[in-house]
Amino acid sequence: MDELLKQELAGLIRDMKDPRVGFTTVMDVRTSPDLRHARVYVSVLGDEEDKQATVAVLQGARGYLRARLGRDVTLKYLPELHFELDRTLEQAARIDALLGELDPEGGSEPAGGAAEDEE
Secondary structure, three states, X not given: OHHHHHHHHHHHHHXXXXXXXXXXXXXXXXXXXXXXXXXXXXXXXXXXXXXXXXXXXXXXXXXXXXXXXXXXXXXXXXXXXEEEEOOHHHHHHHHHHHHHOOOOOOOOOOOOOHHHHOO
């Protein structure tokens, strides 16, 4: 069901006419076990202010989006939508930067490295 909601919401958000929504991608949808709530994780192109503004617009459009979902998808329960920024890419970039700062002299060079090849 999460994948169905993800696909439907992606289409609905793409069709929104509000310019503040901009370049928004639905990354993931996770419904609660009782199917009453759905967390919608979105990725937004832009700076932090743009991202927060987009999430605010989507939060404000929850009723509209939920009503459109109700027309397009037949579900026993139509979950309440809760939009959040997906920080996965930012976290991955941070981890990559931290790994890039590691000292290569700290034993991370593979055995049989360049020092042995020079002999």
